[in-house]
Every structure is written in structure tokens, then in C-alpha cells.
Amino acid sequence: MLPYILLAEDDCTLCGNFVQELDRLVAYAEVKTVENGRTFLDYLASRSWDDLPSMILVKYDLPDAKAPDLLRELMSEARYQGIPILVWSRGGQPKEAEECRSLGVKTYLQQPTAAPELEAVVHQIDDLLKAELSIV
Numbered sequence: 792m793l794p795y796i797l798l799a800e801d802d803c804t805l806c807g808n809f810v811q812e813l814d815r816l817v818a819y820a821e822v823k824t825v826e827n828g829r830t831f832l833d834y835l836a837s838r839s840w841d842d843l844p845s846m847i848l849v850k851y852d853l854p855d856a857k858a859p860d861l862l863r864e865l866m867s868e869a870r871y872q873g874i875p876i877l878v879w880s881r882g883g884q885p886k887e888a889e890e891c892r893s894l895g896v897k898t899y900l901q902q903p904t905a906a907p908e909l910e911a912v913v914h915q916i917d918d919l920l921k922a923e924l925s926i927v
Contacts, residue, residue, distance in 0.1 A: 794845035794924060796916070798824045799831040799861075801854050805903075812913045820845065820920060828856025832864060835871065844874060846920050850902070851880035851887055862894040875923050877916065879903075 796813070800806050803826075810822045823844070825831045831849070838844075847865075851858045858878045865871040878891045879900040888899040898919060903909035921927070 792842075793819065793821050794920070795821045795823050796846045796848055796920070797831070797834065797844035798822050799826075799828070799847070799849040799853060800824065801826050801850065808906075808909055809913070812909050813916075816910070816913050817917045817920070819924075819926065828853045828861050831856075831861060835865070840870060843870065845924060846916070847874055847876045848916070849876065849878050851878050851882070851891070858896075859890050859894055862891065862896065866895055875919060877919070879912070 798806060798809060800809070806824045806826075810824070813820065813822050823834075825834050831853075835843070849858045849861060853861075858880075862876065862878075865876070872895075875897040876895065877898045877900060878888075878896050879902040880887055881902045881904070883901045891899050898915070900912055900915070901908070903912050
């Protein structure tokens, strides 16, 4: 089984573009997507230890939850503490970024709005994932 990134994002177009770009640039990993906070938490709870994601990417402001609330719930369980978590947001507010980092987020990203930005974000995620998986 390939390592995978769990993406929690409600914008279907952005999800599709992200998956397509990751498939194009990062052949060693795949993406699984969920569209809201409840589905995100349910998905993770249903996974066995050996089927947890290698990385998590969460939109800051999902329709039913904000990333900090989801992070607090995740960080309360030991099984998720070793998974690198990234958050992205269209707003990119310093206060949001600081709050997420204080809750254990590895990287806070500006959510891409155009193809060149998406490619840059995927390259950044690729670098982080390679470091986590010790891929050279």
C-alpha cells in the first residue's frame, strides 16, 4: 500500500486539482479526501494503526468545524500524535497560523487559488513527506 495524505477540504474542484497535481508530481503517495470535519474524524477513527495516513492536510475553515477544534480532538489521542499535520487557509491570518502551530501543526500554508500556487504547495508537501518517510 502506498503512503497517503488525508485531505480534509470542502471545495471539490480544489480537491480534484490537488489529487491530479499530486499524482503528476509525487508518484510514491496518493490522496484520500473527506469533505468536512465530522467525516474527517470518523474516517480516522475507522482506520487501523497500520492504515493511518502518512500526512494530514486540513482546511482551516471547514463547513462544520475549524482546524483548531479538530486538532485538539486529534492531539488528545496518542495514535495520531506522530502524524504530521498541515493546515491551509485562504485567509492566511497570522493569528490562525500561530494557534494551529501551538496545537502541533507542522506547517501552515496559504491555500492555492491558481495552478502555479498549487504546484508550489504540492512541491512543499512533497519535500515534507519525503523527510517524514526518509525518502531521498
